[in-house]
Amino acid sequence: MSALPGGAAEAVPLRAVDVASTRDRLLAAARSVVEEHGYGGASVAAISVAAGVANGTLYRHFGSKAELFVEVFRDVCGREVDAMRAAVEQVGQDGRPDPVERVLAPLDVFARRALQNRTLAWALLAEPVDALVDEVRLEYRRTYRDLLVGLLADAVDAGALPPQDAGLTAAALVGAVGEALVGPVSPRAEPASGTDDSLLSGLRDVCRRATGAPPRGPDRLPQGDGDRR
Template identity: 30%
Template sequence: MTTRDKIKAVALTQFAKGGYEGTPLSAITKEVGVTTPAVYAFFGSKEDLFLSIFEDVLSNHYHSVKSAIEQAQDGTVEERLYQILRGAFTYHVSQEEETIFYKRAMMFPPASLEDKLKERFGATEEMLTQEIRALLAEGIAAGVIADRPLDDLLDGFLCLMDGLFLQLLYYDESKFEHKLQNIWKLFWSGIAGS
């Protein structure tokens, strides 16, 4: 593992835990075992380091969601929606720091990077939204989902995902699988067609 990668890995962890402003470069480099100016051999600035990690996380997030969607090509609409949810959270659980980094950056971006970040979030979220919307529409057409306005159903699903994410921050992984299943069941009962 190169120093560059070590810096990124450690920085990811520390930014996730302490936030951008709460994490001095010195804390990162100390853990890597290198002096602070070494960062500047690889990144133009602290902001650049952050953005570089951000791009990775965004990309990973995007691909993990995408692959979860693709792996859920077969099965009923219910199974596929659940696969998406589960896929997202499998990634979240296995890449806990990335997830926290991602959500923190999204919810409370460092002031100086706010614009740049918000812009980039759009695309990824859009993709996920589209896919879910399509699945929900399919469910309605198939009669397995109640015929409500599509946007309402979508809001519900996104609300579910967000809620689950927040709970991820508080509860540990072990209890999570059960929660996921349970909450999904409740939600599906709510949207299922008669």
């Protein structure tokens, strides 16, 4: 609503409300279908059925299926970034934050959430997608990297890590975690030789060594926010 002279409110036209509501339903439906079937299984027909609209309705709100997927990708990746940032904030709630743990915590949470929703993780990480969607995929990889750059720089400043090129280390960590997860979350994944916890523990150890952090005893894996929904 917008204010009119005298304090009265101007009602939002019902047509605008209907358009926004339908668009939101399409986005929610597309996200749900992608979570269950990946991008390859997210047909216009499947999304329309899930949203309760006719097939042609999608194209009245989005220029193409790819444009819809761009919005879905941004929404899902935004949630991942929020979960990673929340994991950082949870470190040191006792008032003694560990600078190295602040680097590892968001990587732990990202990997754990990926393993808890493999279909969605495959769509985010490696499933073949339209070029428009792939651009957003790269954009969010840079966002993940930038988050780690700041945390690595803080750890170096605190003397917890040796001097290093934080940008290079961050990019390497993002790449290593993503590549390590592609196999396990792939629809063609071979039976795992170990548990998810063993994979997460090993990945955490790799990331710790990559930062140059001094060795320590067995790490306790934080649970973080494992719920993607």
